[in-house]
Amino acid sequence: MAVTIKDIAREAGVSKSTVSAAMNDSPKVKNETKERIKKVAERLGYVPHIGARELITNKKLNLGIMNLITYQADGDIKNSYFNQAYEPTYYDMASVIMTEISKTKYGLLIERIQIGQGELSLPSFLTSGRVAGVFVVGTMHTRDYIMRLKEYTDNVVVVGGNKSDICDCVRNDYTQAIYTAVRYLIDNGHKSIAFVNGDTLSQASDDKLLGYKLAMADANLPIDSNLVVNARFTGRAGYDAVRKIFESSKKAPTAVCFSADVMAVGAMRYFYENGIRVPDDVSIIGFEDTCLAEFSNPQLTTIDRNKRRLGLEACRLMLSKLENPKRGFQDIVVPFSLVIRGSVKDLTSK
Amino acid sequence: MAVTIKDIAREAGVSKSTVSAAMNDSPKVKNETKERIKKVAERLGYVPHIGARELITNKKLNLGIMNLITYQADGDIKNSYFNQAYEPTYYDMASVIMTEISKTKYGLLIERIQIGQGELSLPSFLTSGRVAGVFVVGTMHTRDYIMRLKEYTDNVVVVGGNKSDICDCVRNDYTQAIYTAVRYLIDNGHKSIAFVNGDTLSQASDDKLLGYKLAMADANLPIDSNLVVNARFTGRAGYDAVRKIFESSKKAPTAVCFSADVMAVGAMRYFYENGIRVPDDVSIIGFEDTCLAEFSNPQLTTIDRNKRRLGLEACRLMLSKLENPKRGFQDIVVPFSLVIRGSVKDLTSK
DNA sequence: CTGAAAGCGCTTACAG
DNA sequence: CTGAAAGCGCTTACAG
Known part of the structure; x- marks a missing residue:
């Protein structure tokens, strides 16, 4: 006892x-x-005794974090990393949150939720009444889904998604981010630039496309609709996207901007297999700054979303909401930065 | 209410x-x-109400999973993935456990624990009495540390570590695994084979070294002590290890076996930078089968530890221990498999 | 400044 | 087969 x-x-x-x-x-x-x-x-x-305390105070002393998983055969982590959603990104975000929350009086429960396949399943830590609030990680959710979560708790913080009027949000300015990436390619003398956008279901895809269009327009560059495609967030999708672009275009683009590193690195496989050298024959730029970007050869130039800051702000928001349940929802936009590595060739000095 | x-x-x-x-x-x-x-x-x-139930039954209804993190500046996930412990491996293991535990009456708390720097910190979900048992992921712990955990709960399952007499264990046969990897190199005609072993503090390093020695001995191949080194589990360490080997040896080895994918892929950077082609100039093989292995070019031949099975068995053990607290500790050895991809050249057909 | 009492939501003997 | 009572470990008015 x-x-x-x-x-x-x-x-x-x-x-x-x-x-x-x-x-x-x-x-x-x-x-x-x-x-x-x-x-x-x-x-x-x-x-x-946490339980006794929860009982008498009528307050939960745990928080939950849910990773929204897509494109994956039923909980099977084998089945090729190349073909499925790239989860380490969730872990990076979650890991900051773990560290922060462990310093508070709250515990942190975690669950992976498969969504996008018909009915939306809810995390069991929510439905079993274990948590005082939830962190939602990822962009692949809808407003309706957040509404479902809110039937259980008003304390929802979406990390790395979009602005919402029904919960707290911590995110990047996706339009500015892609604008910056494409602009960087343009500044390096590229004119024919393809854009591999994310999943059409992702909340951020529209913003990203806008960033691409704006950057091209600002430079008076025409947009070739054959060079703009949507793809899922997998290595395979990046591979397939560039194959389609490079096999069908008469003149291949000199650069490709990807809306996620995982697609860019997937595309590198296509280039490698076909003797197309990066960056000598084609320049590429990613978005996110995952470990994949740093481990590839050449290393991938990309946009750092500042995941640490994203996680930190999410915790701050959650804690403040818990203290003051009546405060309005907040929308925090975290600055990103361009990480220049080795996948973009400077055409101007040539 | x-x-x-x-x-x-x-x-x-x-x-x-x-x-x-x-x-x-x-x-x-x-x-x-x-x-x-x-x-x-x-x-x-x-x-x-979970708390009320815990109170009256005197049983906790949550479990905890702790990721043992090493080599990292204070919770900072930025600071270069290349230079720090490769965490996605923990996530892969944890993700299976998340999925399984969410099907039970238990919730799953998660925490990252920095160890190996003087005093051993304990997860707060343990010290705050939140959990009925803990999963320990990783090999970087000592028997003493497990003893510390056991002051709080008798239900400890080590996933991916070594055999222990004081807790349940789920693991691979590291000796057999490395033997298989080295043997594969030998079967492909390699005779001068370097071995980049893991951290000297890792429980598995001794077993792995034995596997290397056995494979070499079985093939009557001499062991050049200059070709056997220990390295930390980071990309940087793999890079430095092969640099040392390739810069100091008069005749470079034709193949290198790494005791972790992260080191192998780190080494690929060295090879890439120095115009040493994989697998044409040097063959390499990893261990673990992380996403890094599948996303690299060429794709890395490696040993699949079967992380899914590892996680599944860990859950089974935990649940059975919870049902029957008196049963003795078990040691489950999960089969691994060789995953042949593109980083080993066949010298025999030449 | 300290204590006695009530009660949070549940389960578990025990009585009927 | 069903109900009344006790009690798990805590906090929160309230009394002194």
Whole structure:
């Protein structure tokens, strides 16, 4: 049996109420008594019972994080990383949140949720009433889905998605980000630039396309609709996208902007297999800055979303909402940055 | 306010005891009453209060998973993926566990723990008494550390570590695995084979070294001690290891076996930068089968640890221990398999 | 400043 | 087969 406030009360010669007040640093308890009680608690190895506390305060002391998984055969992590959604991105985001939340009084539950296949399943930590709030990671959800979550809790923070009027959001300015990427290609002398956009179901795809169009327009470059395609967030999709572009175009583009690193690195396989050299024959740029970008050869030039900051802000928002449930929803836009590595060739100095 | 058994009792015209028994499918309740009660519960949207249940049963209804992180500056996920421990491996393992545990009555808490820097920190879900058991992912821990964990719970399952007499273990036969990898190189005609082993602190390094030695001995191949090095589990370490080997050897080895994919792919950067072609000039083989292996060019031949099976067995062990706390500790060895891709050249057909 | 009492939502003997 | 009572470990008014 674990030690309880009753044990401490007996040992310290005070009542349970006093122990409780002392452990919660209530100003009602004399400092001397408080210290004596705390010392006893320490000695006895007292750990408050979370369940009892949740019961009496009518507040949950856990938070949940849900990774929205798509394109994957039923929980099977084998089945080729190349063909499925690239999950390490979720982990990067989640890992910051884990570290931050572990410093608070909350525990952090985690669940992977498969969505996009008919009915939307909900995380069981939500439906079983375990959590005081949830972090939703990823862009592949709809407003309706968030509404479903909100039947269980009002404390929803979407990390790396889009602006929403029904929950807190932490995200990047996707239009500006892709604009910056394409602009960088243009500044390096590229004129024929393909754009491999993300999934049509992703909330960010429209913003990204706008960024591409704006950058091209600002440089007075015409847009060839054959060079703009949508693809899923997998290596395979990136591979297929560039194959289609390079096999069908009379004159291949000199550069390709991808709306996710995973597609860019997938495309590198196509280039490698076909003797098309990066960056000598084609320049490419990604978006996200995953480990894939740093481990590829050449290393991928990309846009760093600042996942650490994204996670930090998400925690801040969650904690503030928990403190002050009535405050309005917030939308935090985190700055991104261009990471120049080795996949873009400068055509101007040539 | 959430609906409680009291509400259901009133609505169904029975006592709280009966509601409780009915919801727990006790045989003591007549089927007819049971169904009536369940229907009411359903209609009212009843969700049992986990905390209350934990309190009265004196059992925790959450489990914890801890990812043992090494080589990393204080929770900072930026700071170069190339230079730090490769975490997606943890995520792969954890992801299977998430999926499995979400099907049970347990919730799953997650935490990243930095170890190997002086004092061993414990996950707060353990010290705060939230969990009924913990999954420990990774090889970078000591027996002492497991003992520390066991001060809090007897239900510890180490996933992907080594055999232990004080907890359940799910792992691979590292000696056999590396033997198989090296043997594959030998079968492809390689005679001068370097071995980049893992961190000296990893529990598996000794086993792996043995596998290398056995394979070489079985083929009557001499071991050049200059070709056997230890390295940390980072891309940078793999890079540095092969640089050292290739810069110092008079005759470079024709093949290198790495005890982790992350090091192999890190080494590919060195080869790429120095115009050493894989597999034409040097053959390499990894261990683990991470996404890095599939996304590299050429794709990395490696050993698949069968992470899915590893995670599945870990869950099975945890659940069985929870059911039957007195059973002895088990040691499950999961079969691995060789995944042949494009990083090994066949010298025999030449 | 300290203590006695009530009660959160559940389960578990025990009585009928 | 069903119900009344006790109690898990805590916090929160309230009384002194």
